[in-house]
Amino acid sequence: MSGIWGKNLELSIFGESHGRAIGVTINGLPSGLEIDMDAVMIEMARRAPGQNELTTPRKEKDEPDIVSGLLDGKTTGAPLTALIWNTNTRSKDYSQMKRLMRPGQADYPGKVRYDGHNDYRGSGHFSGRITAPLVFAGAIAQQWLEQKGIVVGSHVQSIGTVEDTRFDDQKNVTVAQIAAMKREQLPVFDTAKKDEMHQVIVDAKEDKDSVGGIVETFVLGIDAGYGNPFFDSVESTLAHLVFAVPATKGIEFGAGFDITRMRGSEANDEYYYDENNQIKTRTNNNGGILGGITYGMPIVFRTAIKPPASIEKKQRTIDIESGEDADLEVFGRHDPCIVPRVVPVLEAVTALGLMDLILGRDKA
Numbered sequence: 001m002s003g004i005w006g007k008n009l010e011l012s013i014f015g016e017s018h019g020r021a022i023g024v025t026i027n028g029l030p031s032g033l034e035i036d037m038d039a040v041m042i043e044m045a046r047r048a049p050g051q052n053e054l055t056t057p058r059k060e061k062d063e064p065d066i067v068s069g070l071l072d073g074k075t076t077g078a079p080l081t082a083l084i085w086n087t088n089t090r091s092k093d094y095s096q097m098k099r100l101m102r103p104g105q106a107d108y109p110g111k112v113r114y115d116g117h118n119d120y121r122g123s124g125h126f127s128g129r130i131t132a133p134l135v136f137a138g139a140i141a142q143q144w145l146e147q148k149g150i151v152v153g154s155h156v157q158s159i160g161t162v163e164d165t166r167f168d169d170q171k172n173v174t175v176a177q178i179a180a181m182k183r184e185q186l187p188v189f190d191t192a193k194k195d196e197m198h199q200v201i202v203d204a205k206e207d208k209d210s211v212g213g214i215v216e217t218f219v220l221g222i223d224a225g226y227g228n229p230f231f232d233s234v235e236s237t238l239a240h241l242v243f244a245v246p247a248t249k250g251i252e253f254g255a256g257f258d259i260t261r262m263r264g265s266e267a268n269d270e271y272y273y274d275e276n277n278q279i280k281t282r283t284n285n286n287g288g289i290l291g292g293i294t295y296g297m298p299i300v301f302r303t304a305i306k307p308p309a310s311i312e313k314k315q316r317t318i319d320i321e322s323g324e325d326a327d328l329e330v331f332g333r334h335d336p337c338i339v340p341r342v343v344p345v346l347e348a349v350t351a352l353g354l355m356d357l358i359l360g361r362d363k364a
């Protein structure tokens with residue numbers, strides 16, 4: 001198993017949900033970057049478990065313990081390693097998972113892939129908990145991007161069938177608006193939808209069930225000219241990272257699958273010079289990326305997040321030890337919906353992908 005990603009900024013993530021710690025080593029960070037730990041902790045808290053009825057009740061501080069690569073608050077340029085201690089594990093919840101394979105979870109394929117040696121406690125290295133180190137690394141990347149005037153934001157596009165309006169339907173999304181949205185557990189443009197979304201999650205939980213949704217992520221302030229054709233395109237870089245996030249089932253950029261129902265004359269994003277002589281496009285159906293390279297409009301993409309698999313509702317499965325069919329009710333501490341907690345994770349991986357691409361261009 002490899003937990004390593006990146007070309008110009010390299011991440012190595014490690015740990016299991018019920019092991020002593022999880023963490024990350026970041027290679028390739030520029031030296032002298034001042035890390036605002038308060039801002040890092042805001043990102044960690046947005047993702048942390050144990051927030052309220054919309055999240056798993058497991059409580060963790062999720063305070064990164066930085067053991068290398070930082071001196072007097074600034075990066076030294078050496079590999080930066082942070083540990084996040086696991087303090088609130090309850091492994092007995094998983095005793096039946098040795099035998100009973102949860103439908104929709106990684107139990108069965110993980111057992112086959114690692115010959116039964118995979119850590120099944122809290123889903124081990126498959127757990128959404130391993131996104132905490134990604135958020136830590138992404139918070140640093142966001143601080144680096146902000147110095148270049150690049151800001152990453154997201155809103156909840158949908159929970160179940162309740163839909164927010166799209167980023168492209170907004171007149172002007174400001175940095176202050178993005179900052180305010182980052183304080184919301186369910187950030188939406190149409191605030192009337194927030195309570196409805198909240199209720200959909202609460203209803204699913206009361207039904208001993210779970211629910212999924214879509215997150216729309218956007219990047220403001222990104223100039224034209226970042227990315228590459230083919231293998232290191234902006235889309236492939238971001239999709240690689242987004243699909244690393246557990247529970248991701250799809251991604252679409254710009255108009256996405258809807259572009260197939262348009263004609264070229266509608267799909268093409270026509271250019272013009274704005275009042276400051278900047279090159280803009282009248283629409284953004286290509287989501288800010290053409291030929292794998294940014295064209296100076298916001299990068300926009302949507303990520304489909306499935307309903308979490310661990311539900312108390314009775315389901316049919318197999319007992320892999322007895323070789324028989326079996327029933328399963330999953331008790332334990334689980335998220336009824338992953339969407340509210342995955343928003344900062346998607347922003348984090350977006351920032352990491354862009355930082356890798358920008359460092360790559362600066363080197364070339």
Ligand SMILES: Cc1cc2nc3c(=O)[nH]c(=O)nc-3n(C[C@H](O)[C@H](O)[C@H](O)COP(=O)(O)O)c2cc1C
Pocket residue numbers: 056104105106123126127128129131245246247248306308309310333334335336338341342345
């Ligand atoms: C932040 C976060 C929290 C998650 N919480 C849960 C959970 O409480 N219960 C669960 O069954 N899955 C949860 N998941 C999803 C599983 O980790 C994921 O479905 C599993 O590892 C299999 O991966 P896959 O769905 O991408 O195939 C969570 C994922 C994330 C990103």
Ligand SMILES: C=C(O[C@@H]1CC(C(=O)O)=C[C@@H](OP(=O)(O)O)[C@H]1O)C(=O)O
Pocket residue numbers: 017018048049056057058060089090093121122123126127128129130132246332333334335
């Ligand atoms: C602890 C976190 O969320 C966990 C993610 C998760 C999963 O299967 O992904 C399942 C649950 O794990 P456990 O049963 O070990 O508490 C969640 O609580 C976290 O994200 O930090």
